[in-house]
Amino acid sequence: MMTNLFSTFDPSTNIMNLSLNWMSTFMGLLMIPMTFWLIPSRFMIIWINMIMTLHKEFKTLLGSFNHKGSTFIFISLFSFILFNNFMGLFPYIYTSTSHMSMTLTLALPLWLSFMMFGWINHTQHMFAHLVPQGTPPILMPFMVCIETISNLIRPGTLAVRLAANMIAGHLLLTLLGNTGPMMNSMLISILIITQLLLLTLEFAVSIIQSYVFAILSTLYSSEVI
Template sequence: MMTNLFSSFDPSTNILNLSLNWLSTMIGIFLIPMSYWFIPSRFNLLWIKIMLTLHKEFKTLLGSYNYKGSTFMFVSLFSLILFNNFMGLFPYIYTSSSHLSMTLSLALPLWLSFMLYGWINNTQHMFAHLVPQGTPSILMPFMVCIETISNMIRPGTLAIRLAANMIAGHLLLTLLGNTGPMMNSSMISILIIIQILLLMLEFAVSIIQSYVFAILSTLYSSEVI
């Protein structure tokens, strides 16, 4: 039972003996150059508008210290995670963003680069962040420990939040789908409606989680400047 349940989240799961599941992560990058040869459609114009809106929001979060092009990294991060989350909604396609090997490889280098930049260029500013303003003197040692720990677990929380949210909905869909053969015809129609509603919820979760990942990465970067 457990093997069948988690087999859809196994990167080594293959179709016709071809291990193509990890390829779904890069399909979007392969398709991007082709879009430059097409006349912009309504979908392209909508996507450009979404990217511009995100650019303005990330620019506001970065504040007055943002550099030209600094928001492109976070907009690209949002696009990559969103595409991978959507790919997982299709049958027989492995959701790469539900694995910690994928989410940690996104979160850890980002956090590490922010920390190196902050401690090398703004050391005094980083030390000031360890003690919030207005902290009583007796609590300062404890606040330094708490702030240090909360800073250290940031890449883990980013990665686990994305992976757990993506795998939870898919597991629920799988569990409900496995009960189908044991139901009568009237209950199956109710099950299909529930599955459709859960799929719509997963669609919304895919957008929200990619947005949360990009927003938190932007906020972490704004703290080190």
């Protein structure tokens, strides 16, 4: 039962045996160039305002060590995850962000680059981060262990949080959808309303999770400077 249930997240969409599972991730590249040639629409104005709001927020989080354009790596990350989350809401489209192979690929190199930068350029500052201010001397060895473990699991928590939140909603929609054929017309109408409400919730989760991923990445980067 469980194998069949989770296999819905591994569709075998193909053309002439060429797998198209990850095609939804690259579909955005076909749409992006159009925005440079068309007269800005209301949608583009909303998107630009949203990017500017994120830029100001990330700039505040990064603090004094904020080079020109440093926030845009996190804005690009937010946009990329948001697009993939939205693509996964369409029927018969493979949700790439519900897989650890995708989320860990985003989180691990980002965290690793922050760590390398911090330990190479600000070694003393990184050692100071292992012991929070005001820690009693007797607890210092334990705090170093706890801080080290919490630092090491950061890419894992980033990846798991995004994948788990995306897979949970889709799994619930699949489970409820599978019960449809066994229901009468009255219950089916209730099921459709429930599915629409869940889809609205998934829409919100898609935005929230991409924002959380980007904001936590920004916070982790601000700690190594």
